[in-house]
Amino acid sequence: MKEEGVELIREGKRLDGRGFDELRPIKIEVGVLKRADGSCYFELGDNKVIAAVYGPREMHPRHAQDAKMAVLKYRYNMAPFSVEDRKRPGPDRRSVEISKISREALEPVILKEYYPKTEIDVYVEILQSDAGTRTAGINAASVALADAGIPMRDLVSSVAVGKIDGEVVLDLNAVEDNNGEADMPIAMIVRRNIITALQMDGRMTREEFEKGLKLAMNACRQIYELQRTALIERYSEL
């Protein structure tokens, strides 16, 4: 819903001063939780998320075990204080959906066959939200999984594109998201150019879609480099 008089683009710049193809500032910290097997703190502009990975560990309930591979569980959860109006705690329709698509975005890279009958738990907590939390969550979870020593073929990187004031732009913030015409989060395996998740909310023409996809795929490359650097630097301090 567009509020009257909200101008999202002025003189070729967005409200926060970004160009159309510019990401918000990203900060990644690896291994922030002492008691988790792997963890990652991820900031994307005003989004602040933390991902924790536990496992592979014994799967409960037993009947849900898979004799051939590990089961990946993913929980996306928004803290009640993460948004302006207090969010009612607990899972809801939206977070169940996001958990599912995030899990499916990560599953193709994880070598689950290495650990039959176990489970791998990923907990993503949104501490502060400013649109694009599911992409931030996937980025964080992917780094946390690597940090936990889980065997993976690649990392997964994720970003959203959208359409505001008739322009295709990268990585919408909350104001743009609420007043824009479309929002499209994607997740991809950068090195192999495989898209593992894609959702779209709103309307875009085919040309806009393709333009947006190209924009997002390039941004994923940048994010991948940041994820990689964060992991490498963790063990090169000494």
Added chain:
Amino acid sequence: MYRVVIPGDFISDAVDRAGEGTYVEDGKVYAIRYGVVDEKEEIKVVPFVGKYIPTKGDVVIGKIIEISFPYWIVDIASPYEARLHMSEMPGENRIEFGNMHTYLDIGDLIVAKVINIDPMMRIDLRLMEDFQPGGAGRLIEIPHTKVPRIIGRKGSMIKMLKEKSKCFIFVAKNGRIWLKGSKEEMDIASEVILMIANEAHTSGLTDRVAHLLDSYSYSSNRMARK
């Protein structure tokens, strides 16, 4: 210098040398884990962390967590529980349904060898008879990926640790370490072992460990003289 890799990093074109922690795709070797590359013999990625998965022949330190006739169920610091069959217990006395706990009770620690793993990941253990903690000493736990570093090349590190800390040290494959000695000796040994585990990926570690051990023995000599 160590080369740190993340999952999906390209390592080499030498497909025929691809080893543990790697995978091959389109004639190239990539890392499958977050860790350090070791190209000495085959190309391996030694992970920084990860869960212990037993292999046949491993010697582990386990903890009895359940008695389920005719097995003791043993926690071996792994996603999989192991089991010790009643018949593995030495002695002529017959073990019966109700008295298994008089041999090994819940919470007891054992040193055992992995004798079999089936595809369902059922793990069978055999008791290392002459070699049981029996309540003496201290148990510390480190990630099992750091065990080779504690032992060192051809056992150099563990030999030095044993000599300088004067402690009995037993390192099991699953990252559990059994120490036996005086309180001070065990304090020193456990501190040094935890330091090795924390700095396992750095170079020049052996020298630093030697220094640390020497500084302890120096200060303890001075204490003794007072």
